Amino acid sequence: xxxxxxxxxxEYAPAPExxxxxxxxxxxxxxxxxxxxxxxxxxxxxxxxxxxxPLAVVxxxxxxxxxxxxxxxxxxxxxxxxxxxxSERGKYLFRIARGIAERARExxxxxTLDNGKPIKESRDVDVPTASAHFFYHAGWADKLQxxxxxxxxxxxxxxxxxxxxxxxxxMAAWKIAPALAAGNTVVIKSAExxxxxxLVLAEIIADAGVPPGVVNILTGAGDIGKALVNHPGIDKxxxxxxxxxxxxxxxxxxxxxxxxTLELGGKAANIVFDDAPIDQAVEGIVNGIFFNQGHVCCxxxxxxxxxxxxxxxxxxxxxxxxTLRIGDPMDKNTDVGAINSGEQLSKIRExxxxxxxxxxxxxxxxxxxxDRGFFFPPxxxxxxxxxMRIAREEIFGPxxxxxxxxxxxxxxxxxxxxxxxxxxxxxxxxxxxxxxxxQSLRAGVVWANTFNRFDPTAAFGGYKESGFGRExxxxxxxxxxxxxxxxxxx
Amino acid sequence: MAAKDSGRAAAGERVAVAKTYKxxxxxxxxxxxxxxxxxxxxxxxxxxxxxxxxxxxxxxxAVVAARKAFGTWAGSTAYNRGQVIYRIAEMLExxxxxxxxxxxAGEGLTTSTAAAAVDAAIDRLVHYAGxxxxxxxxxxxxxxxxGPYFSFSTPEPTGVVAAAAPQDDSFLGLVSVIAPIxxxxxxxxxxxxAARPLPAIAFAEVLxxxxxxxxxxxxxxxxxxxxxxxLAAHGDVNALDLTGCDAELRAALERAAAxxxxxxxxxxxxxxxxxxxxxxxxxxxxxxxxxxxxxxxxLSGGGSY
Numbered sequence: 001x002x003x004x005x006x007x008x009x010x011e012y013a014p015a016p017e018x019x020x021x022x023x024x025x026x027x028x029x030x031x032x033x034x035x036x037x038x039x040x041x042x043x044x045x046x047x048x049x050x051x052x053x054p055l056a057v058v059x060x061x062x063x064x065x066x067x068x069x070x071x072x073x074x075x076x077x078x079x080x081x082x083x084x085x086x087s088e089r090g091k092y093l094f095r096i097a098r099g100i101a102e103r104a105r106e107x108x109x110x111x112t113l114d115n116g117k118p119i120k121e122s123r124d125v126d127v128p129t130a131s132a133h134f135f136y137h138a139g140w141a142d143k144l145q146x147x148x149x150x151x152x153x154x155x156x157x158x159x160x161x162x163x164x165x166x167x168x169x170x171m172a173a174w175k176i177a178p179a180l181a182a183g184n185t186v187v188i189k190s191a192e193x194x195x196x197x198x199l200v201l202a203e204i205i206a207d208a209g210v211p212p213g214v215v216n217i218l219t220g221a222g223d224i225g226k227a228l229v230n231h232p233g234i235d236k237x238x239x240x241x242x243x244x245x246x247x248x249x250x251x252x253x254x255x256x257x258x259x260x261t262l263e264l265g266g267k268a269a270n271i272v273f274d275d276a277p278i279d280q281a282v283e284g285i286v287n288g289i290f291f292n293q294g295h296v297c298c299x300x301x302x303x304x305x306x307x308x309x310x311x312x313x314x315x316x317x318x319x320x321x322x323t324l325r326i327g328d329p330m331d332k333n334t335d336v337g338a339i340n341s342g343e344q345l346s347k348i349r350e351x352x353x354x355x356x357x358x359x360x361x362x363x364x365x366x367x368x369x370x371d372r373g374f375f376f377p378p379x380x381x382x383x384x385x386x387x388m389r390i391a392r393e394e395i396f397g398p399x400x401x402x403x404x405x406x407x408x409x410x411x412x413x414x415x416x417x418x419x420x421x422x423x424x425x426x427x428x429x430x431x432x433x434x435x436x437x438x439q440s441l442r443a444g445v446v447w448a449n450t451f452n453r454f455d456p457t458a459a460f461g462g463y464k465e466s467g468f469g470r471e472x473x474x475x476x477x478x479x480x481x482x483x484x485x486x487x488x489x490x
Numbered sequence: 491m492a493a494k495d496s497g498r499a500a501a502g503e504r505v506a507v508a509k510t511y512k513x514x515x516x517x518x519x520x521x522x523x524x525x526x527x528x529x530x531x532x533x534x535x536x537x538x539x540x541x542x543x544x545x546x547x548x549x550x551x552a553v554v555a556a557r558k559a560f561g562t563w564a565g566s567t568a569y570n571r572g573q574v575i576y577r578i579a580e581m582l583e584x585x586x587x588x589x590x591x592x593x594x595a596g597e598g599l600t601t602s603t604a605a606a607a608v609d610a611a612i613d614r615l616v617h618y619a620g621x622x623x624x625x626x627x628x629x630x631x632x633x634x635x636x637g638p639y640f641s642f643s644t645p646e647p648t649g650v651v652a653a654a655a656p657q658d659d660s661f662l663g664l665v666s667v668i669a670p671i672x673x674x675x676x677x678x679x680x681x682x683x684a685a686r687p688l689p690a691i692a693f694a695e696v697l698x699x700x701x702x703x704x705x706x707x708x709x710x711x712x713x714x715x716x717x718x719x720x721l722a723a724h725g726d727v728n729a730l731d732l733t734g735c736d737a738e739l740r741a742a743l744e745r746a747a748a749x750x751x752x753x754x755x756x757x758x759x760x761x762x763x764x765x766x767x768x769x770x771x772x773x774x775x776x777x778x779x780x781x782x783x784x785x786x787x788x789l790s791g792g793g794s795y
Contacts, residue, residue, distance in 0.1 A: 132636065243751065246751060247748045250744070250747070250748035250751060251744075251748035251749075254742075254744030254745040254747075254748065255744055255745075257756065264751065419725075419750070434782065438780045444776065444779065445779045445781070446779070446780045446781070447780075448780065448781065448782040449782055449783055450639065450782065453635070455635035455641065457636075457641075458781070459633075459779050463648075463776050464728065464750075465750060466751075467751060468751065468753050470777050473643055473779075475777045478772075483769060483772065484757065484769050
């Protein structure tokens, strides 16, 4: 193969989306009891990670405000939401789904400005999938008796939910939609660095006429999340974030009898066999690790490639990655946007430095990197062994660790050799091998000849230390219902 | 066998052969590695037997056995697992009288109440035997995703489950805890009732002769408060069933479980005489979702709406 790192030298004219579409306000307020109210916490300035410039001031809540929100949610549950027929509840969810779709362009811009992800991703994935999630769950609200949890399944009460910064609006939808469909009310806390899109969602919820207190949206840092999940007025806790915080939550809720679901970290293996359609596999590898800058818990961060095709795959991969455009997330041509925060950028730098120190070979995409904002160029480590930290720990950035294998058994052993178990990928043309691998991989989602597909009808969630409980599909709904076989006493 | 057979014989009568009660690990019946035993009394306070007092090392050995058995058991067909669990019921039916006697003596029940419990345990196994090949169709799904992909979700066993069997209901409770764990393909490390461990070890003899692969069920006798914390913190245990633990122990074990994000089933106050629902089955199942492109362009022309 030729030594070139990039087969294409195409120049792209800038194609920026207009920031004005986001209609950003100077100041954003938490949403409690149906009103946007001043929080009693310290104000934060949320910044655009692509420019490091402030976007807006956000009022955050205090622990007293958490209490107020939980009380509002309890009152709404007791007086309105738990008494409303499912068919009526569902109509509110349909309204929210439509509201998101109607303000899709605005939401995409807000999301990209606040998060740093490419506008084409927020526009084509985050926002439409969030709307779809509400639309799907809206339909469940009056069909709970058909969901397989008994003839008259009951909601749990007030759900306390904490979401991460990597898919701010989509994670809000994943949490709020099933909770409301099942008849619960919600207090949800957004991530510290990405509070904006969910507060636009709050406007949509208010405009939909959802009764006050049914959805309460809090802003703040980890201390507020902690106060929320440990609040005695909460019946159900749902958390998406790091395995470390997940452990703390599980531990702090020990003995309370409160229901918990956790969507935590991952270190997915993306396995490429020698009979795979290599060009498609390369696209899948790129999508698997560089989608959303690799800020994806199910990212295909460990490439396991069969030894006989390893060189060919790596060569093609470098060529393809060399064509990825990193830069202004608002540009519709941008493939890789900004790292969400300076803190996350430091973590990525630290772990990749460990990769160097442990003897893996680093390759960095030659693409130009903006001189301001938080950016990290697409990076591949080859010669990675299983013991290295870059093969074991979640980097949560655009960094791929490449390992090789000879036999399918070795691929399975290496893929499963992790405390995580969120997702995995398999690339092969052989049908029986796809199904055999899908069975053998200890992961909650297996993508075969594709990667990073999400749908409200398809359950998503982890094995082992990637957490428990599912989001999406029938099992995701079950996470918000009392499914303890009340009648039988089991 | 318990009190009656180990008791004194009258002059001229045959002296019964008393049984040494041991642990059940990996299909074998070892003594506790610690060498410890403890006295088990019957409901009237009379000597019944010396039982092995399971230790941390025994628990760890049991986890190794359970992990080793997991691949085979989880990978066996649902039909096969159903047949094996049905076989356990068959074996138990044949030794019904022995269990009625053990439960009568251990729990101080009337013979008819004890017999009802043993019958219910046998019937429970038959119930779960019929579940093995229904779980996936009841809990799984084909997912109608909005794109050219075939997507399905299917339940899979969680892995190695450590369970504390009920303290009072020493046999029906034990069977009601074990059966749903193994029905879906998990393997189990079970700590018996501390005061009433004898039915558990007698049940191990049933399991050992019922075509159940070695290591699928491992039974430890002893104190759950001593053994369970090691299992709750064990890195190769995937889930806990805390049915037999009191509230204080439950909280401590749930905290320990958080270290490796174990699934924990604590459930409500169990009533084992009622017919089981699916909560215990669902507690030890994962959902796996698989995606594959369909590759086909819509045959009828497709188009967007």
